[in-house]
Amino acid sequence: xxxxxxxxxTGIKPTGTPHFGNYVGALQPLIAQSQLxxxxxxxxxxHSLNLIHDAAEIKRHTYEISALLIALGLNLxxxxxxxxxxxxxxxxxxxxxxxxxxxxxxNRAHSYKAAMDKNTDAGLDIDAGINxxxxxxxxxMAADILLYNSDIVPVGADQKQHVEFARDIAGHFNTMYGxxxxxxxxxxxxxxxxxxxxxxxxxxxxxDNTIPLMAPEKDLKKKxxxxxxxxxxxEESKNPDESTIxxxxxxxxxDAEIAEFAxxxxxxxxxxxxxxxxxxxxxxxxxxxxxxxxERLMANxxxxxxxxxxxxxxxxxxxxxxxxRVKRAMLG
Ligand code: TRP
Numbered sequence: 001x002x003x004x005x006x007x008x009x010t011g012i013k014p015t016g017t018p019h020f021g022n023y024v025g026a027l028q029p030l031i032a033q034s035q036l037x038x039x040x041x042x043x044x045x046x047h048s049l050n051l052i053h054d055a056a057e058i059k060r061h062t063y064e065i066s067a068l069l070i071a072l073g074l075n076l077x078x079x080x081x082x083x084x085x086x087x088x089x090x091x092x093x094x095x096x097x098x099x100x101x102x103x104x105x106x107n108r109a110h111s112y113k114a115a116m117d118k119n120t121d122a123g124l125d126i127d128a129g130i131n132x133x134x135x136x137x138x139x140x141m142a143a144d145i146l147l148y149n150s151d152i153v154p155v156g157a158d159q160k161q162h163v164e165f166a167r168d169i170a171g172h173f174n175t176m177y178g179x180x181x182x183x184x185x186x187x188x189x190x191x192x193x194x195x196x197x198x199x200x201x202x203x204x205x206x207x208d209n210t211i212p213l214m215a216p217e218k219d220l221k222k223k224x225x226x227x228x229x230x231x232x233x234x235e236e237s238k239n240p241d242e243s244t245i246x247x248x249x250x251x252x253x254x255d256a257e258i259a260e261f262a263x264x265x266x267x268x269x270x271x272x273x274x275x276x277x278x279x280x281x282x283x284x285x286x287x288x289x290x291x292x293x294x295e296r297l298m299a300n301x302x303x304x305x306x307x308x309x310x311x312x313x314x315x316x317x318x319x320x321x322x323x324x325r326v327k328r329a330m331l332g
Contacts, residue, residue, distance in 0.1 A: 003037075004037050004038060006151040006152050007038075007040070007148060007149050007150045007151045007152070007182075008033070008037060008038070008039045008040070008150070008151070008152045008153075008154065009039065009040040009041070009042075009144070009145060009148050009150040009152075009153055010030065010039065010040070010041055010153060010154050010155060011041075011042050011043070011044035011047065011084065011141070011144055012026070012027075012030075012041070012042075012043055012044060012065055013044045013047050013048050014043050014044070014045055014048050014058055014061035014062045014064070014065055015048050015051060015052060015061060015205075016061065016205045017061070017064055017212050017214075018064060018065060018068050018212070018213050018214070019203060019205070019210035019211055019212050019213055020195060020203060020210070020211045020213060020248065020251070021195040021197070021202070021203035021204065021210065022213070023072075023213050023251075024192050024195050024251045025156060025189065025192050025195065026156060026189070027068065027069065027072065028072070028251075029154070029189050030069070030074075030079075030154070031069065031072050031073050031074050031075075033154065034074050034075040034078050034079040035073075035075050035078070036078070037078060038078050038079075038080070039078060039079050039080070040080045040082075040148050040150070040315060041069075041074075041079050041080065041081050041082075041311075042081070042082050042083065042084045042144070042311075042315070043062045043065055043066060043081075043082075043083050043084060043308075044084045044144070045058050045062055045083055045084055045085045046084050046085050046090065046140060047084070047137065047140060047141070048061070049133055050131055050133030050134040050137060051134075062083060062308075063297075063298060063301055063304050064214075064298070066081060066297075066304050066307065066308060067294050067297035067298050067304060068213065068214060068290075068294055069081065070293070070297060070304075070307065071214075071290040071291070071293035071294035071297060072290050073290075076307065079311075080311050080314045080315050081307060081308065081311040082308055082311030082312040082314075082315050083308050083311075083312065084144065086308065086309070086312040087147070087312060087315060087316055087319050089147060089316075089319035089320060089322070089323040090140075090143055090144065090147060090319070092323055093143040093146065093147050093319075093322070093323060093326060094139060094140050094143040096326055096327075096330055097139050097142055097143050097146075097169060097173075098136070098139060099330075100169060100172050100173050100176060101138075101139050101142070101169050101172075102172075105138070105165055105168065105169075106135055106136060106138060106139070109137070109138050109161065109162075109165070110158075110161050111134070111137060112130070112134060112135055112137075115129075115130050115134060116130070137162075138161075138162050138165040138166070139169070141159075141162045141163075141165075141166060142162075142165060142166035142169045142170070145163065145166040145184050146166060146169070146170055146181045146182075146184070146322070147318070147319050147322050147323070148315065148318050148319065148322070149181075149182055149318065149322060150182070150184045151182060151184060151185065152184070152185055152187050153166075153184050153185065153186050153187065154186075154187045154188075154189060155186055155187070155188065155189075156188070156189065157188050159186070160186045160188055163184060163185070163186035164186065166184055167183050167184055167185070170182070170183050170184070171183060173329075177329040177330060178329060180325060180326060180329050192251075193247075194247075195247070195248070195251070196244040196247050196248070197209030197210055197211070197244075198210075198211065198223065198226055198227050198228060198244070199228050200228055200244050211223045211224065211248075213287065214287070214290075214291055214294045214295075216291075217284060217288070217291075220280065220283065220284060220287070221280050221284075224276050224279055224280045224283070225273075225276055225280070227244050227245055227248075227276060228244070229243070229244070229245070229272040230242075232272075233271075234268075234269065234270060234271030234272075234274070235268050235269060236268055237265075237266055237267065237268040238265040238266070238268070238270075239265065239266070240261070240262040240265040240266065243265060243275070245272065245275045245276055245279050246261060246262065246265060246275075248279060248283070249261055249278070249279050249282060249283075252282050252283050252286045253282055257282070261275075261278065
């Protein structure tokens with residue numbers, strides 16, 4: 001994806017402290033992409049509101065993700081990094097798109113259906129705890145995508161349907177009001193496979209098995225030492241593909257190092273304690289530089305505010321132009 005005539009945009013929801021799974025699946029590819037081409041990249045704080053009702057928490061997660069992206073090498077010349085809520089036109093477009101979005105489309109959203117299923121399974125009212133922010137989440141996301149004339153939207157597989165909805169909504173709009181929006185396309189990142197957490201299940205905040213990316217060194221070590229393993233003795237040969245330790249190592253090492261580590265698993269003679277130490281040292285050597293920069297930025301949030309304000313200033317003119325066009329089409 002290095003065609004600079006295409007507008008690339010993606011949003012990151014600030015709902016938790018970023019962990020290894022986020023890094024491998026989403027953040028690392030975005031950082032790599034920012035070296036190659038202009039990308040609108042915003043912190044989707046409005047989207048986190050349907051879940052988090054604590055301003056300080058949203059603000060903290062917004063800083064954490066911004067600092068993390070920058071510390072890991074985001075190219076700020078190419079990446080237009082901003083806070084979703086800083087662009088007033090997003091609220092406006094969201095309101096207008098409500099009127100061209102069929103209710104039935106929202107009923108079909110995976111995220112809303114999953115929330116209803118959870119309620120049904122728990123014997124609760126089908127809409128218990130579901131607010132309109134969750135129900136209309138895909139409309140706000142369509143507004144994000146269409147506001148910046150996006151052609152390409154890199155997202156995880158779980159967000160594909162939302163990008164398709166944005167495309168549907170743009171299509172409806174164009175049919176009703178004439179050509180106004182480009183039709184965006186989702187681009188699903190390469191399949192990174194499952195990133196296992198401490199207990200071997202998928203790494204996820206909801207399983208409480210994550211390894212935070214920017215944890216202080218001694219916490220990182222403690223977490224890695226806590227990875228659950230089987231009970232093979234050091235002498236026994238081990239299958240690297242069944243080991244959480246190896247699966248995590250793969251994302252932080254070169255091909256040659258990966259091959260060598262796999263060989264050490266198979267050969268036998270390496271206990272899990274040693275393997276964990278090797279993993280820790282490898283990960284720590286990759287992350288210690290970014291961690292220092294991350295800590296510096298988190299202690300200087302004024303600097304982050306300035307970077308986000310600069311991003312908003314670069315994004316806003318596009319938003320203003322689109323809103324003017326949409327208003328003209330709908331309201332004359
Ligand atoms: N919904 C996305 C997620 O949960 C975040 C997001 C919000 C987004 N707006 C977007 C992604 C626009 C791509 C484009 O991960």
